Amino acid sequence: MARNQSTAAKRARQKQREQGGKHTELLRDEQQSPVQRLATALEAAGHTAEAQRLWDRLKPDPEWEAAKAAYERAYRAHEAAETAGATGHVLDRLRRAEEDAGEEMGVLATYEFxxxxxxxxxxxxxxxxxxxxxxxxxxxxxxxxxxxxxxxxxxxxxxxxxxxxxxxxxxxxxxxxxxxxxxxxxxxxxxxxxxxxxxxxxxxxxxxxxxxxxxxxxxxx
Incomplete structure (x- = not known):
């Protein structure tokens, strides 16, 4: 056994000792997020519809991801301009672009809610x-x-x-x-x-x- 194991690997080994099963499958389960592990467990328990709703929730929303990326770009551009000493119309334009991107992201954040x-x-x-x-x-x-x-x-x-x-x-x-x-x-x-x-x-x-x-x-x- 490797001397420096990850926490997930250690948990998988412990489960294997206590419950049996394949180490690779147990390790895969341990490396999932809590919500992914819950979806997997619900499937195993026969609650396939509830599990599928969870898997669907885990899929990224393209609009939300695009809005986040746009805001991050606008924020970095505004920050870089301020650092470089920009003033006047240039700084106002970048600030407005950041505010607009933030508002758009705020509207789409209801997806997470x-x-x-x-x-x-x-x-x-x-x-x-x-x-x-x-x-x-x-x-x-x-x-x-x-x-x-x-x-x-x-x-x-x-x-x-x-x-x-x-x-x-x-x-x-x-x-x-x-x-x-x-x-x-x-x-x-x-x-x-x-x-x-x-x-x-x-x-x-x-x-x-x-x-x-x-x-x-x-x-x-």
Whole structure:
């Protein structure tokens, strides 16, 4: 075995020791992003439609990518002109070009915002599966996605409060993993149902996201 292994390689080796399987396939899974791992796990669990929605969300939006690139070019041109000491009409023109590109990017940024309910719904599906079945492949990737969004929970709180399918009575084995997954599911489901009224609901939503992430993480231990 190589002495200096990447974190992904070490995790793949550990999974191979604990669960068996091919190291190359396990390594590929570890090298995926959390959302990609969740999509892969949902496919393995039979939730192919939810997985496909996630894969579609991961595809780059051409308009968004073009707008980002245009803004970066305009920003660099404006910055270079200021550094070079440009003044007058030249600097005004470059500043206006940067502002226009920024506005266009801001309009198209709603693409990213619209994607958040898709990710949240996939996490809920993964937690529901993990709550029903001990040893579900969905628990850890769902926990990883939650952990990522819990870092900026108040940002995610603006993207997930919308109608989505919720299971009101989720049952499963009385084992630590499934029990934690069900508790995480309930917390995240409650977060999606909070209304857009003010800072109190916004803060409460963020706290529920963090709680859901902590519960899901505990279920993986």
């Amino acid at each position: 619209r994607a958040e309910p898709i990710v949240c719904a996939a996490v809920l599906t993964g937690l529901a599966h993990a709550g029903r079945f001990d040893g579900s492949p969905c628990l850890r990737p769902a926990a990883d996605v939650l952990a990522w969004h819990a870092k900026t929970a108040l940002v995610w709180a603006d993207g997930i409060r919308c109608p989505m399918p919720i299971i009101d009575h989720l049952w499963g084995p009385n084992r630590p993993g499934p029990a934690a997954a069900r508790a995480a599911y309930r917390a995240l489901a409650a977060a999606t149902r909070l209304p857009f009224k003010g800072d109190e609901e916004w803060t409460a939503c963020g706290e529920l996201i963090e709680e859901s992430a902590a519960l899901a993480r505990a279920g993986c231990q």
